[in-house]
Amino acid sequence: MATANGERTYQFKALTDLWTGSVALKEKNGQIKEKTGPDRLITTGLLGSIRWWFEVLVRGLGGGTCDPSDHIRCPDKDGKRCVVCELFGCTGWARKFRFEVLDENSGTKTGQIKQNDTFNLRFTPLRPICDEEWALLDATLRLIAEYGAIGGKTVFKPTDEPSRTGETHHQDYGIVEIVKVNPRITNLNVTEVKKYVRQERWRKPESKAIDADFAWASLEFFWFVKMKTLTRETTSASSFNKVLGRKESKTCLDCGQVHNPPNKCPKAKRHPKRASEQLANSNDEISRWLAGSQQESKKVLSFKNPARTFGFVKPGLIDFDTMKRRLTKVWGQSGWDFLTGDKIIDQLFAGKERCS
Ligand SMILES: [Zn+2]
Ligand SMILES: [Zn+2]
Numbered sequence: 001m002a003t004a005n006g007e008r009t010y011q012f013k014a015l016t017d018l019w020t021g022s023v024a025l026k027e028k029n030g031q032i033k034e035k036t037g038p039d040r041l042i043t044t045g046l047l048g049s050i051r052w053w054f055e056v057l058v059r060g061l062g063g064g065t066c067d068p069s070d071h072i073r074c075p076d077k078d079g080k081r082c083v084v085c086e087l088f089g090c091t092g093w094a095r096k097f098r099f100e101v102l103d104e105n106s107g108t109k110t111g112q113i114k115q116n117d118t119f120n121l122r123f124t125p126l127r128p129i130c131d132e133e134w135a136l137l138d139a140t141l142r143l144i145a146e147y148g149a150i151g152g153k154t155v156f157k158p159t160d161e162p163s164r165t166g167e168t169h170h171q172d173y174g175i176v177e178i179v180k181v182n183p184r185i186t187n188l189n190v191t192e193v194k195k196y197v198r199q200e201r202w203r204k205p206e207s208k209a210i211d212a213d214f215a216w217a218s219l220e221f222f223w224f225v226k227m228k229t230l231t232r233e234t235t236s237a238s239s240f241n242k243v244l245g246r247k248e249s250k251t252c253l254d255c256g257q258v259h260n261p262p263n264k265c266p267k268a269k270r271h272p273k274r275a276s277e278q279l280a281n282s283n284d285e286i287s288r289w290l291a292g293s294q295q296e297s298k299k300v301l302s303f304k305n306p307a308r309t310f311g312f313v314k315p316g317l318i319d320f321d322t323m324k325r326r327l328t329k330v331w332g333q334s335g336w337d338f339l340t341g342d343k344i345i346d347q348l349f350a351g352k353e354r355c356s
Contacts, residue, residue: 008181010120016305018173042109046101056219063202066203078203139349221312238276245326247278253275
């Protein structure tokens, strides 16, 4: 198998602002120890997001990955790594590439990336990167651009701002499009990449993957709807909360009024506790999972402009049909397509199956 040693550059256009500030908050909470400047913040945030979607893709192709909680990352007790750590690095094994975020003129990008900005992501191999790894990275970037979003707020991770969980879903962050790729990636078909991620040499998942907390974060359980959005219509109506199974009203639980951020409740003298942060039915386990608790992420994300809505289901708790029924309640029966992860895999590796 030939290895490519040259750098590859993806040129993106930001269709919304990108949010790369969450690393700073984590730093404050002592979760990230290294000192980071503003440039470092952007690269760390974007690379973390790319790695997260890469894991989603690898699991969706039937590959094992380590547990994203840092303390159980690779290597395992036999010194084996998973496919993701092989490329992105882990304890005792450096990342195989240098990652840079560049502006239009190939200077280092500083400051936040704003809507309509053009920027480049440059991957420079530091050690050989095989064709399968390039193909997976390429598919990950197309997955993000065509079906997902990039940046701190758009990864399904615990929120960094627990007091504001109810407010951020309707803000658009992290939608990008790929303008060009230089040079093009060697085309591989889905059979070839599946074979690669399932090789014997990779670390085996510790327990049955389906039991793990992060097992839902797989393309196998991902769904996507193009050109549709879930939003708050009024202070008392929110199609987003309806789908999540939360109460729709924004009213303050302490005084019954509506306070818009950053206002505190004049009665309770604190950030308002809203009805919309509570489940409509507290015994509804599906809604509890979809809405996420204060320490977990929501499992549905929706964007207004450009409009797209996507999320995950969880085996044994909620399947695609149940999710689709929830969406049908707010969007009606027709005029939208519910695309599932297996179809997305076909599209990411479309037309590349060799006939011979
Ligand atoms: Zn790993
Ligand atoms: Zn109040």
